Amino acid sequence: MGHSDSDYLGDIFEKQFRDLYFYGMKLVPISELVKDTIQDLFTELCDQKQRPREIQNIEAYLFVSLRRELLRRVEKLRKNNSIEETPIESFVFSEEDFLVDKESGAAVSQQLIKCLDELTDRQREVILLRFKHEMEFSEIGKVLEMNVQSVRNLLFRALEKIRKKITLFRDGEVHDLEVFLFAIFRKR
Template identity: 30%
Template sequence: MFRLPSNHRPLEAIADADLWRHFRDGDELALGELAERYYKRLYNYGSKFSRDREVIRDCIQDLFLEIWDKRQTLSQPDSVKLYLLVSIRRRIYRRKTADKWLEESEELDFDSGLIGDLPIETAIIEDETSQYYVRKLQQLIPQLSRRQQEIIYLRFYENLDNEAIAEVMSLSRGAVANLLWRALKELKDYWYAGLVFLLMAGIGLLK
């Protein structure tokens, strides 16, 4: 994995798009900062598809090695975050089909361990009542289909809009909207509207 030298000033103030341009020009430090910035996010997402930590780490490292090798032919993405999420999902899918964990026609499994490895606790768990709702949410989300679980993850934990989710999951925008609506309706039916409201408000999606 690319790493910034310990004596180098952090590049946190530089926007993703500028880092991407710098790394395409051959700046390893810029790619190292992108790797540092997105490693945990990619690992969290990748871990929903495989419990094998080494596989996830290998896929992330291979992804950054590949984009470094192909930097001169890469275009400037509208969103670096979206590009990396799409890329890691596709890489994990290829790895699992190559290892015969999946047939080419099969969907990726999605492990709905959404809460616990993400900073949602600091956003909404401020009292015992909120903790109770979060525990209920943990129990309810696995009852959704795996596509619905992934859409919930991408919408509420990665804050992607329907168009971006469609790109990540290779679905139509209409299919994403329909699956998301049905997922929220099922959560509401399982519990009540306050549960969904709590989730949405807690991560800043209700403006």
């Protein structure tokens, strides 16, 4: 392997690590396992015959491999009784997973989290892949091993549910507007 290949992969490593780690931790929340698995994916890429530059869409490739490998390792750990029997809950979101919105603040997040909790893990996963990782439907299809149409259905059904709740938030916004107008008029 040429020196430049490891530089090339190293740069991708640095660029993608945060995203891969975020995704991995949502799939299997065991920090050391996720870090190790990501490192091993890159080690394997260095080892294999195919030059890393020839892999089309290496970002999506990494997500696909990370998901497969993480699930395989967790299964193995479970068989060896290294981790508890209780199934790992995937794609559970908490407030700190979201950026703080300056205007609406924490209240919206709380409602959003409640709303996400009501979805299936696969629905939450597809939301993450589309909105955080900005993956195309075909890429998501590869990660989830589904066809593109099923990915679309999965996502849009989930978004419809969320949107209904967001519409409910709207009432809250009217209050904000009133407060805003009140603040302006009081000043004068």
